[in-house]
Amino acid sequence: MSKMFPRLDEVYTGPDENGFFGPYGGRFVPETVMPALLELTAAFEDASDDPSFQEDLSDLWVDYVGRPTPLYQARRLAEAVGLGTVFLKREDLCHTGAHKINNTLGQCLLAKRMGKKRVIAETGAGQHGVATATTAALMGLECAVFMGVEDIRRQSLNVYKMKLLGAQVIPVDEGSGTLADAVTAALRHWVERVEDTFYVLGSAVGPHPYPVMVRDFQSVIGLETIDQLQGRGIEKVDAVVACVGGGSNAIGTFYPFVLAADLFGSPELVGAEAAGKGIDTDQTGASMTLGTPGVMHGFYSYLLQDDAGNPLEAYSISAGLDYPGIGPEHAFLKDEGKVSYEPVTDDEALEAFDLLCRTEGIIPAIESSHALALLPRLAKRLGPDATVVVTLSGRGDKDIDIVREAGLGSE
Amino acid sequence: MSDGLRGAFIHGRPALVAYVMAGYPDRAGSLDALRALVDGGADLIELGVPYADPLADGPVIREAADVARSANPGGFGLAETIDLAAEFLAEMGEGAPPLALMTYLNPLMRMGLPRVAEAIRSAGIGGVIVPDLPPDMAPMWLTVSSGIDTVFLAAPTSTPERLSKVGEMSRGFVYCVSTTGVTGERTELPNELATLVGRVKASTTLPVAVGFGVSTPEQAAIVARSADGVVVGSALVRRQHDAGELRALCRELADAVHGVV
Ligand SMILES: Cc1ncc(COP(=O)(O)O)c(C=O)c1O
Numbered sequence: 001m002s003k004m005f006p007r008l009d010e011v012y013t014g015p016d017e018n019g020f021f022g023p024y025g026g027r028f029v030p031e032t033v034m035p036a037l038l039e040l041t042a043a044f045e046d047a048s049d050d051p052s053f054q055e056d057l058s059d060l061w062v063d064y065v066g067r068p069t070p071l072y073q074a075r076r077l078a079e080a081v082g083l084g085t086v087f088l089k090r091e092d093l094c095h096t097g098a099h100k101i102n103n104t105l106g107q108c109l110l111a112k113r114m115g116k117k118r119v120i121a122e123t124g125a126g127q128h129g130v131a132t133a134t135t136a137a138l139m140g141l142e143c144a145v146f147m148g149v150e151d152i153r154r155q156s157l158n159v160y161k162m163k164l165l166g167a168q169v170i171p172v173d174e175g176s177g178t179l180a181d182a183v184t185a186a187l188r189h190w191v192e193r194v195e196d197t198f199y200v201l202g203s204a205v206g207p208h209p210y211p212v213m214v215r216d217f218q219s220v221i222g223l224e225t226i227d228q229l230q231g232r233g234i235e236k237v238d239a240v241v242a243c244v245g246g247g248s249n250a251i252g253t254f255y256p257f258v259l260a261a262d263l264f265g266s267p268e269l270v271g272a273e274a275a276g277k278g279i280d281t282d283q284t285g286a287s288m289t290l291g292t293p294g295v296m297h298g299f300y301s302y303l304l305q306d307d308a309g310n311p312l313e314a315y316s317i318s319a320g321l322d323y324p325g326i327g328p329e330h331a332f333l334k335d336e337g338k339v340s341y342e343p344v345t346d347d348e349a350l351e352a353f354d355l356l357c358r359t360e361g362i363i364p365a366i367e368s369s370h371a372l373a374l375l376p377r378l379a380k381r382l383g384p385d386a387t388v389v390v391t392l393s394g395r396g397d398k399d400i401d402i403v404r405e406a407g408l409g410s411e
Numbered sequence: 412m413s414d415g416l417r418g419a420f421i422h423g424r425p426a427l428v429a430y431v432m433a434g435y436p437d438r439a440g441s442l443d444a445l446r447a448l449v450d451g452g453a454d455l456i457e458l459g460v461p462y463a464d465p466l467a468d469g470p471v472i473r474e475a476a477d478v479a480r481s482a483n484p485g486g487f488g489l490a491e492t493i494d495l496a497a498e499f500l501a502e503m504g505e506g507a508p509p510l511a512l513m514t515y516l517n518p519l520m521r522m523g524l525p526r527v528a529e530a531i532r533s534a535g536i537g538g539v540i541v542p543d544l545p546p547d548m549a550p551m552w553l554t555v556s557s558g559i560d561t562v563f564l565a566a567p568t569s570t571p572e573r574l575s576k577v578g579e580m581s582r583g584f585v586y587c588v589s590t591t592g593v594t595g596e597r598t599e600l601p602n603e604l605a606t607l608v609g610r611v612k613a614s615t616t617l618p619v620a621v622g623f624g625v626s627t628p629e630q631a632a633i634v635a636r637s638a639d640g641v642v643v644g645s646a647l648v649r650r651q652h653d654a655g656e657l658r659a660l661c662r663e664l665a666d667a668v669h670g671v672v
Contacts, residue, residue: 018547028516028543030467032566032591035573174473175463184464191467192592194568295517295543296464308488309521310463310480 015329019208019299022335025328027207029187029298036194041209043114048216053109060105061220064138065095067102069221071228071389076359077372082379085387088362089225091249091394098365098394099221099249100131104200106217108135111198118142118193121200122186124151124179124245125320125367126158127394128202133167135200143167146186150177151319157398176313179245179323183297203246204327207298211251211327218252221391226256229264229389237264238386239378242393243371244271244288244341245320247327249393255329258338267389268340270378271330272370274316275343285314285322288334288341296324301331317346317402320367320394346406348373353396354408365394366402413500413537415560416509416583419455420618425635426454427668428620429661430513430644432472433458433495434479434487436652441479443654445499448647451661452669453508455620457540457642460492460514467542469595471645489518489527497534511538511562511583519552528556538562538583546573546580553580562586565611565619567601578615584640587611587621595645596626600633608637628667635668 019025027037047053061067069090078086091099104121111119119141123129129145136143145162149171152159162169170189175181183206190199204214229237240257242250254269274285284290287302294303296311304312304324316322333339352372356364364372371390378388396403403409419426429451431444448456459472461479468476479487492512500507512531519527519541531539538560544552546563553561560583565574568591578585587608590601601607604621611619621634622642634641643664650656665671 026548027545028548029545030542030566030588031545031564031573031577032568032588034545034547034566035568035570180464184466187466188593194591294520295515297466298543300520303517305517305521306486307521308486308490309518310488311517 015208015212019211021329021332023293024299024301024331025208025211026300027298028295028300029207030191032191033194037207037209043110044209044213047110047113053113057106057109061102065101065105066093067220068224068228069093071225074360077356080355080359081375082384083375083388084385086375087389089221089253089389089391091221092362092364092368092392096127096131096134097397098127098131099218099252100128100202101134102220102252103202103214103217103248104128104131104135107198107200107213108139108141111141111200112139114198116196116198118197119200120144120146120186120189120197121202122146122179122182123202124182124322125318125365126151126155126162126398127320129167129169130158130161130165132200133162133165136167137165144170146170146172146182146189148177148179148181149173151179151182154402155319155398178319180311180314187297203248204251204329205246205297205299205325211299211329214248215251215255215329218248219255221249221252222254222256225253225389226260226263234264234387236387237267237389238382239268239270239388241270241272241371241374241378241388242391243321243367244273244326244330245323245367246325247330249391251327251329253391254333254339258333269338270374271339271341272344272374273341274318274321274370275345276315276317276322278345279343283315285316285324286343287324287326289343293331299328301328302326317349318366318370320365321370342374342377344370344373350403350406350408353403362392363396364392365396366399368393413509413535416455416511416538416562419509420584420639422454424670425638425668426620426640427452427665428455428457428622428640428642429453429647430457430459430642431651432461432475432479432648433492434461434483435475435648436478437482438487438491438495440652441495442499444651444657447654447658448661449503449506449508451658452665453661455640456508456510457513457644458492458496458510460489460512460518461487462515462518465515467593469593469645471596471648472594475648475651489514489522493530493534493536496536500535509537511540511560512536513540516541516544524552525555528559532558540586546576549580564588567591567607574611574614578611578617581615581617584618584620585611585615586642587619587638589621589623589625592623594623597624600624600630604634605637628663631664632667635670641668
């Protein structure tokens with residue numbers, strides 16, 4: 001049996017009853033959905049305290065997703081980047097190919113518990129859309145997924161998968177036609193259909209309780225990792241790394257390590273955010289490096305915005321990371337100095353993608369490649385004996401067209 | 412400093428609350444639009460602040476916001492909107508109807524809440540409507556915004572406890588959202604609207620104005636039977652490029668709401 005999902009808030013403060021981690025978070029939404037958010041908060045708290053809910057979720061994680069996912073020691077990769085030991089937490093081996101399903105199973109179970117028969121979701125790379133469509137098929141729920149037109153273009157494989165799974169894909173032709181536009185469209189739709197529809201949000205963003213709920217459902221990643229490291233007798237870990245779009249695989253990885261800060265000699269926790277074409281260009285998604293605090297999609301956090309407070313369009317080669325905001329708990333952890341965030345460019349991510357393919361025979365998601373791209377930097381900083389854990393959030397099948405266009409694998 | 416928004420509701424008949432988008436089709440055009448609303452008999456003006464991610468707005472207002480932001484050199488945002496309102500209110504003098512800004516929260520946050528409150532007060536703007544600031548989240552704004560009427564929204568989904576909270580915390584009036592969903596013209600009013608208005612009225616001592624989806628004089632007249640005010644947005648914004656057309660529709664709506672026809 002895998003671990004029950006965690007109730008660890010005795011150890012860690014935040015969020016408060018309005019969903020604030022320090023100044024970040026909250027519920028900045030139209031009144032129409034406030035009652036639904038309050039109801040959802042109560043239902044989530046109730047489910048969190050109900051062992052039978054946790055058991056149902058655990059069973060699905062084990063039997064349906066294939067958890068626990070392996071913690072794989074990548075020896076050839078470690079050698080290539082100049083580190084002593086690299087472990088990959090293989091979320092790419094989850095059913096549907098990414099960590100997203102950890103969360104969709106939790107939220108859809110909750111939807112059923114609340115008597116909802118219809119779910120909606122937003123998606124960027126399409127992984128959360130596929131995970132939601134999959135879970136909806138499994139549980140007999142009606143499903144509609146909002147997806148930007150640009151993302152529909154770059155992630156056509158996932159669009160087709162969602163349709164096969166019986167979901168309706170609703171194209172969003174506003175703004176840059178990417179993830180942030182899909183979230184806005186899904187929120188607008190939810191405002192209209194709030195009475196019969198459950199919004200399955202795919203990252204650790206949005207109004208309270210979503211950031212906490214997504215964190216708790218994704219914390220299985222970090223909890224398993226800690227278990228697996230201990231199982232191997234590992235005593236020292238120098239860094240734990242994950243990529244950050246909205247921040248769900250990262251918070252799920254980091255949160256248990258933040259709580260257990262004294263384990264493994266207190267590793268550095270590092271998030272890799274999308275620099276796009278570079279942080280000195282306007283083609284970027286580096287909200288931590290370049291953003292300032294602001295409100296978007298119902299929560300207060302670091303945000304790429306102009307002087308008038310308009311959210312900016314984010315750019316990244318990765319459809320899962322081109323989001324102008326970041327989950328509120330990450331903003332809090334950054335200010336507290338518990339996690340640091342580093343920008344990674346498209347080119348660096350592509351290089352890391354290539355390297356993992358060739359050294360380990362694993363084709364990573366372009367999102368996850370951003371995390372891998374930190375390894376050479378960490379090697380410089382931490383030295384050749386250091387041990388680093390990387391969450392490999394997803395597999396790269398969906399990205400084949402993108403990397404082919406970028407010229408990988410051509411020789 | 413203004414007298415707030417209450418003045419719109421003291422005429423012994425329902426009030427027309429008319430929405431236009433600042434900076435649309437351009438700055439001068441929106442100034443003409445404001446004048447047209449006064450000529451057209453609006454009792455209260457709601458001036459929209461162009462914003463890139465208007466969560467609660469339908470296509471007509473979204474498009475107007477996009478045009479306003481791109482048509483004006485250097486963009487058009489909260490600062491420009493306050494400046495526009497100040498010019499309009501100064502020009503109108505005593506004859507100006509109360510004016511409320513309709514803005515999303517982030518432009519306020521970006522300018523800094525105390526600073527924006529000061530700018531609003533000195534422009535003579537009576538109040539603000541912030542659709543993504545529910546009462547629960549409002550204390551940070553309310554502590555710095557004395558002298559400004561902050562209008563909260565009541566929704567069909569609001570529970571009785573939430574309606575009381577909205578009713579107690581609102582200033583000027585309570586904005587009753589007619590249906591779930593975003594702003595925009597709708598062919599039919601929801602059946603249960605009068606019941607909803609009754610519930611909202613019972614939760615407050617303030618006037619209650621109904622908005623979202625009201626677009627024709629006929630609909631406005633029906634809403635005016637149960638509400639103290641009728642808000643019309645998208646239908647007016649759709650005519651905002653032509654001050655004459657805008658004035659004509661505003662007049663028809665005002666007559667319908669005021670019970671002249
Ligand atoms: C494989 C993969 N990793 C990471 C992400 C980024 O999301 P998050 O930051 O919520 O983990 C996505 C999003 O689509 C994804 O598909």
